[in-house]
Amino acid sequence: MEEERQPARRPGGRSARVRTAVHRAVTDLIAERGFGNYTVGEVAARAGVADTSVYRRWGTLEALTMDVAITWLTTTSPVPDTGSLDGDLRAYAANVARDVTGPDGLAVLRLVIALSSAGDDGVRAREAFLAERSRQLQVMLDRARDRGEHPPEVLDVVDHLLAPMYVRVLFGAVPLTPGYVDGLTGRLLARTP
Secondary structure (H helix, E strand, O other): OOOOOOOOOOOOHHHHHHHHHHHHHHHHHHHHHOOOOOOHHHHHHHHOOOHHHHHHHHOOHHHHHHHHHHHHHHHHOOOOOOOOHHHHHHHHHHHHHHHHOOOOHHHHHHHHHHHOOOHHHHHHHHHHHHHHHHHHHHHHHHHHHHOOOOOOOHHHHHHHHHHHHHHHHHOOOOOOOHHHHHHHHHHHHHHOO
């Protein structure tokens, strides 16, 4: 009796390369033209794939853009585990500041805002982005609670740490210096009992 051979699964492979190329194309087009000022055909051409590949995998431009935003978020801002709430929040804030002022940060923030006005798909994309950011924060805050610390609520972190940084980047205000970011974190920690 002959065993049926299963095809070997390659980690990454062509699918990963296509995803990476398409994500890069979307990020570059958003940076150059803004959200919605490009077509699936232009994304596909820039990524070097057929537009049918993009439609088959993502379905809509909004679904693709949501995937780009969430992937960027989860890969660029991992949740730190320094052993203390103070250390975790300071490391997290520094990472977010680095990421949003990096080459793709402004484009992704603009994308999330633009998705808010892109109909139902856009609203779902914005909600998915916020849900992922909240999930990341909740992991860090739950870990602190498990250590016996008294962490703030997720929305407090969003309001007092993330929102000021996002606004400064979006409006081109004063740069996110380490002192400014550390001050935001210090004020948030001072509010926590």
